[in-house]
Amino acid sequence: MESSPSHKQSGTPLLRSEQLRVTYGLTRALDGVDLTVERGDSIAIIGSSGSGKSTLLHCLSGLVAPSEGRAWFTGRDLNTMSDAERSALRRQRFGFVFQFGHLVPELTALENVSLNLRLNGVGRGPAEETARSWLRDLGVEELARRRPGEMSGGQQQRVAVARALAPEPDVIFADEPTGALDTANGELVLDLLVQQVRNRRCALVLVTHDDKIAAYAEREVVLRDGRVVPPATGAPR
Numbered sequence: 248m249e250s251s252p253s254h255k256q257s258g259t260p261l262l263r264s265e266q267l268r269v270t271y272g273l274t275r276a277l278d279g280v281d282l283t284v285e286r287g288d289s290i291a292i293i294g295s296s297g298s299g300k301s302t303l304l305h306c307l308s309g310l311v312a313p314s315e316g317r318a319w320f321t322g323r324d325l326n327t328m329s330d331a332e333r334s335a336l337r338r339q340r341f342g343f344v345f346q347f348g349h350l351v352p353e354l355t356a357l358e359n360v361s362l363n364l365r366l367n368g369v370g371r372g373p374a375e376e377t378a379r380s381w382l383r384d385l386g387v388e389e390l391a392r393r394r395p396g397e398m399s400g401g402q403q404q405r406v407a408v409a410r411a412l413a414p415e416p417d418v419i420f421a422d423e424p425t426g427a428l429d430t431a432n433g434e435l436v437l438d439l440l441v442q443q444v445r446n447r448r449c450a451l452v453l454v455t456h457d458d459k460i461a462a463y464a465e466r467e468v469v470l471r472d473g474r475v476v477p478p479a480t481g482a483p484r
């Protein structure tokens with residue numbers, strides 16, 4: 248994958264991991280994963296249940312510290328950062344979409360989507376304007392004043408996608424992002440994620456067990472028992 252001019256200058260990928268290992272008791276969730284994600288890259292992390300997909304996403308985003316190995320964002324080692332630095336990174340440079348929205352229950356949709364923008368220093372008016380525009384793109388603008396408890400699971404999920412994309416993150420981490428959505432809205436969300444990569448040259452790390460969803464990404468990383476294995480060619484997985 249070709250890098251953007253700024254990255255060609257620095258030669259530093261957005262994300263890189265080297266020999267990532269994560270052990271939970273006797274379970275080896277990751278067993279030596281090397282990965283590079285460039286600007287403009289979209290990768291699908293696929294594999295069967297328990298193969299380590301979510302753990303890899305969590306390590307690459309600094310949510311989980313590896314037992315061994317290292318992970319870097321733009322050349323900065325995630326595990327030598329302070330908690331505050333990692334939190335700022337997750338708020339400013341990363342966008343997260345999980346299977347279930349995880350919205351703040353006390354806040355309205357508009358406030359949920361504005362929150363990170365406000366924490367990143369954007370004024371209330373512009374933050375709400377941006378939030379409203381994302382809610383519109385996701386087809387949930389009419390829910391702006393509702394709290395998560397007053398929305399369906401799928402509506403909450405679309406609000407969560409708006410929240411993840413509003414700060415224009417460098418990396419979008421999406422873990423089964425369409426699990427709570429019907430087909431049409433699932434396609435809307437995946438199209439939006441891919442469009443972001445194309446238009447802004449950010450990167451997408453998409454965890455899924457579904458080949459149709461993985462096909463939205465340009466590249467597949469297949470995990471088996473915590474290791475990257477070559478993709479199956481032609482044969483159904």
Ligand SMILES: Nc1ncnc2c1ncn2[C@@H]1O[C@H](COP(=O)(O)OP(=O)(O)OP(=O)(O)O)[C@@H](O)[C@H]1O
Pocket residue numbers: 271274275276294295296297298299300301302303456
């Ligand atoms: N917090 C944890 N404590 C203990 N074991 C864990 C923890 N998180 C993951 N594991 C184990 O690590 C292995 C990899 O889990 P992970 O969730 O990364 O897999 P996955 O491929 O995302 O699975 P799924 O598709 O079912 O979500 C599994 O055996 C799982 O049980």
